[in-house]
Amino acid sequence: MLKYCAFTGALVLAMLAVFSPWLANRVPYIGDSWIHLGKAEDIVSSGRMRLEEYNDMWPSINVLIALYSIVTEVIPLTSTQIVPFLVALSAVNLYILLSRVSKKTNAILSIPVALVFTPLYTFITFGSAVMKETAAFFLVTLAITYITSFRLRPLCFIILALGLVLSHHFASLFALIFCTVMLIEDLSSSLNGEVNDLKRSLAAVLILGALTLSWNSFTIYRIGWFSPISRESLLMIVFVSLGVYAIARIGVVSASLFQAFIFPLSALAWRGQLHDIPTPVNTISVWEIRDLAVFIVPALIGLALFWRNKIIRGLLVSTTTLIVFSITSDLGYNGLVVFTKSLHYYALFLSLSLCLFFSFISSKKFGKIISSIILVFLVFASMTGISLAINGPGAYHYVEYAELKKLKDKLHEPVVTDVKLGYISDYLKIGHTMFSRLKGNEYILLTRSDFTHGILLGYVWVELSFFMPSYMMLSSDRLFDGGYIKMFRVNYV
Amino acid sequence: MFFRGTGNIKGYILVIAIFEAMLLVILYAPAGYLNEALRIVPAASLSVSEYGPGVDLYYGYITVDGREFLVFSSSNLTGALKLLTGRGLEVLNPAVGCKIDRPDVKNYVKDLSGFRVEALGCMGSFIDYSIMAPWNIFQRLTSFINGPVGRVYLKNHVEDGIAVPSAYTVSRNLLKMVRFHQNFLYIISTVILTLSGFVLGLRASSDVKHTLGLLIEMRIPRYSTLFNVFLVISGATVIGIVVGYGLAYVTVPVALIFLRLLLKIPYIYALPDIEAVVNIFPSALLALFSYTTAISLKIR
Numbered sequence: 001m002l003k004y005c006a007f008t009g010a011l012v013l014a015m016l017a018v019f020s021p022w023l024a025n026r027v028p029y030i031g032d033s034w035i036h037l038g039k040a041e042d043i044v045s046s047g048r049m050r051l052e053e054y055n056d057m058w059p060s061i062n063v064l065i066a067l068y069s070i071v072t073e074v075i076p077l078t079s080t081q082i083v084p085f086l087v088a089l090s091a092v093n094l095y096i097l098l099s100r101v102s103k104k105t106n107a108i109l110s111i112p113v114a115l116v117f118t119p120l121y122t123f124i125t126f127g128s129a130v131m132k133e134t135a136a137f138f139l140v141t142l143a144i145t146y147i148t149s150f151r152l153r154p155l156c157f158i159i160l161a162l163g164l165v166l167s168h169h170f171a172s173l174f175a176l177i178f179c180t181v182m183l184i185e186d187l188s189s190s191l192n193g194e195v196n197d198l199k200r201s202l203a204a205v206l207i208l209g210a211l212t213l214s215w216n217s218f219t220i221y222r223i224g225w226f227s228p229i230s231r232e233s234l235l236m237i238v239f240v241s242l243g244v245y246a247i248a249r250i251g252v253v254s255a256s257l258f259q260a261f262i263f264p265l266s267a268l269a270w271r272g273q274l275h276d277i278p279t280p281v282n283t284i285s286v287w288e289i290r291d292l293a294v295f296i297v298p299a300l301i302g303l304a305l306f307w308r309n310k311i312i313r314g315l316l317v318s319t320t321t322l323i324v325f326s327i328t329s330d331l332g333y334n335g336l337v338v339f340t341k342s343l344h345y346y347a348l349f350l351s352l353s354l355c356l357f358f359s360f361i362s363s364k365k366f367g368k369i370i371s372s373i374i375l376v377f378l379v380f381a382s383m384t385g386i387s388l389a390i391n392g393p394g395a396y397h398y399v400e401y402a403e404l405k406k407l408k409d410k411l412h413e414p415v416v417t418d419v420k421l422g423y424i425s426d427y428l429k430i431g432h433t434m435f436s437r438l439k440g441n442e443y444i445l446l447t448r449s450d451f452t453h454g455i456l457l458g459y460v461w462v463e464l465s466f467f468m469p470s471y472m473m474l475s476s477d478r479l480f481d482g483g484y485i486k487m488f489r490v491n492y493v
Numbered sequence: 494m495f496f497r498g499t500g501n502i503k504g505y506i507l508v509i510a511i512f513e514a515m516l517l518v519i520l521y522a523p524a525g526y527l528n529e530a531l532r533i534v535p536a537a538s539l540s541v542s543e544y545g546p547g548v549d550l551y552y553g554y555i556t557v558d559g560r561e562f563l564v565f566s567s568s569n570l571t572g573a574l575k576l577l578t579g580r581g582l583e584v585l586n587p588a589v590g591c592k593i594d595r596p597d598v599k600n601y602v603k604d605l606s607g608f609r610v611e612a613l614g615c616m617g618s619f620i621d622y623s624i625m626a627p628w629n630i631f632q633r634l635t636s637f638i639n640g641p642v643g644r645v646y647l648k649n650h651v652e653d654g655i656a657v658p659s660a661y662t663v664s665r666n667l668l669k670m671v672r673f674h675q676n677f678l679y680i681i682s683t684v685i686l687t688l689s690g691f692v693l694g695l696r697a698s699s700d701v702k703h704t705l706g707l708l709i710e711m712r713i714p715r716y717s718t719l720f721n722v723f724l725v726i727s728g729a730t731v732i733g734i735v736v737g738y739g740l741a742y743v744t745v746p747v748a749l750i751f752l753r754l755l756l757k758i759p760y761i762y763a764l765p766d767i768e769a770v771v772n773i774f775p776s777a778l779l780a781l782f783s784y785t786t787a788i789s790l791k792i793r
Contacts, residue, residue, distance in 0.1 A: 224593075225594055230591075231614075232615075239742040240743055242736055242742075243741070245739070246740050247740070247743065261747060274750070324743055324746075324747065327746075328747065328750070
């Protein structure tokens with residue numbers, strides 16, 4: 001009983017963390033939310049699902065928000081929060097998965113905390129967001145848990161795989177690599193005359209592979225090739241996964257040592273110190289290195305201890321493949337996009353390894369105390385990141401939304417704005433163009449974060465003064481001066 | 494261990510895979526990187542002029558679904574593309590760049606030209622967003638072009654006598670040099686690998702001999718066992734080559750990223766050339782042959 005109370009407590013803590021942007025700002029987190037909110041509202045009002053552009057082609061999230069809104073009669077803006085809720089609930093899937101690896105189930109109850117409070121990156125920037133990747137997360141964890149279950153019912157797996165394939169291409173790719181590694185492991189066990197689940201993993205690869213191939217081929221037919229999917233990158237992923245598999249399979253030392261190389265690269269990349277992008281970043285501090293060390297050292301020990309388990313090796317290879325592919329394929333803008341997506345899975349794997357370390361030391365003297373200290377430390381270490389993210393550049397505020405809505409009726413000319421306000425402008429159907437060299441008489445729409453963090457161009461942040469120096473701003477007419485939203489008309493260039 | 498002849502087949506497979514991987518990394522990764530550098534460095538010796546001589550380039554814009562796309566051609570399209578991309582591309586049908594490889598664009602161009610439309614691979618330049626057409630087909634498209642058709646001449650500075658070496662030329666020369674060293678290394682590695690295979694075969698033969706003895710006691714034919722051993726080792730060689738190629742994909746870029754971080758050496762991403770898998774086969778087969786020859790000689 002106490003065990004389940006502890007798990008519920010950990011789950012509630014994780015949920016509070018992923019709901020924190022919504023609780024603080026009362027609007028969904030990250031710009032993609034507005035795209036999917038608009039599409040969900042369209043489905044609710046028209047009763048039709050369109051397959052016309054990139055964000056339509058993985059419709060699970062749009063349908064999920066629309067369905068939740070229809071069933072519960074909650075407005076779609078609030079219904080978006082079903083996505084972070086499902087992300088937190090993924091911890092239940094991961095608990096089941098870990099209970100197949102370690103018999104000491106008490107220690108792995110900490111998985112919700114280990115997942116959400118990872119210091120590798122601020123998890124809420126992913127978990128609280130309303131985007132395709134996030135919506136796919138629950139299904140990915142469910143899929144890998146189901147694949148490793150004792151009995152695989154093909155019909156159930158077809159439905160699950162279809163949901164996954166319709167959620168996000170990158171999530172399907174991750175699940176497919178995982179299934180393929182499990183198949184290779186089972187094939188190897190079969191050749192050695194050991195007990196194996198060859199039929200199960202073969203069925204999983206065939207079903208998921210066929211569905212992924214068909215849907216993504218259809219998508220390519222509809223909208224053309226989309227990043228990071230291209231012929232070259234797919235070929236590269238095949239060979240990277242082979243290389244990573246070889247390193248992981250040679251022995252526990254090579255597997256752990258390789259992670260000791262990849263982890264610092266990932267941390268540096270997340271802090272903007274690896275990719276060639278113009279976003280101004282602060283150097284990684286000694287305190288951050290300490291937080292990372294507290295996380296990675298036990299995680300690597302956990303990996304080394306449970307390396308023989310094929311589920312762990314499967315997760316190791318599939319997550320490391322994505323991260324290595326993202327880092328080695330490009331250190332520019334496209335590489336950063338793929339890296340950000342890969343990091344969610346890599347952090348997931350390391351969190352699982354950390355819980356396995358806890359399961360190992362739980363039976364040792366002071367083991368439980370050490371585990372608790374590490375967990376509490378991780379929660380506190382993540383607080384700075386979470387508080388920064390809640391007020392950070394990816395966060396929207398209800399006042400911002402309300403002000404823009406009010407301003408909308410007064411706008412008769414297209415405005416110049418950045419990607420962050422571009423998302424919400426698209427949702428409110430405000431005509432806009434992206435920031436470039438400013439011209440006289442243009443209307444500039446800015447928000448608070450443009451002044452504090454810079455303007456968002458794609459995935460990179462550029463200081464506002466780069467486009468709009470102070471002399472230009474001073475000479476411009478200030479047409480709207482809200483708490484968040486400001487609007488200028490350029491007089492002098 | 495495998496070299497003491499413990500009969501561990503995993504050990505044999507592992508040693509072959511590691512040998513292939515090492516060979517592949519040493520031989521092909523640097524050349525692959527340089528080759529990629531050659532691809533991404535533009536042929537900077539290029540200049541554009543309104544007046545000839547040079548390779549003529551005709552261009553204009555056509556509108557597809559409200560978006561304008563650059564369309565260009567030349568009476569010597571292969572020459573023009575060579576100057577623009579540094580690659581010898583032959584475009585026989587209308588073609589679109591990889592970034593606009595979409596059904597609406599392709600169908601539109603196909604309807605206008607009446608020819609099948611191809612898609613080019615990505616080149617990281619404006620060509621990825623452009624439509625190209627051979628000269629005879631371009632003339633049909635001119636009536637659909639918005640505004641007048643422009644004409645410029647592309648010139649190669651090196652050919653015109655202005656011999657300022659571009660990054661492209663330097664990379665190409667460097668690649669030639671590396672290829673010489675690569676061939677040299679290839680020969681040495683083949684010799685080392687063959688000798689290593691022979692020595693390993695000799696060391697393993699006592700173990701294989703012992704296994705064969707046991708099999709004979711169990712009335713399992715000696716030659717069918719030898720044949721099966723050969724099949725397993727051939728399979729291991731093929732797996733070793735492919736896995737070695739994968740290892741080269743992973744280890745070299747990661748090492749280069751660390752070099753970039755520590756020594757500020759610029760990182761250029763490149764795929765080791767896929768043909769490396771084919772090129773490595775003779776060397777691997779020779780090693781395999783010497784390995785099995787050594788075993789056959791000892792247990793005869």
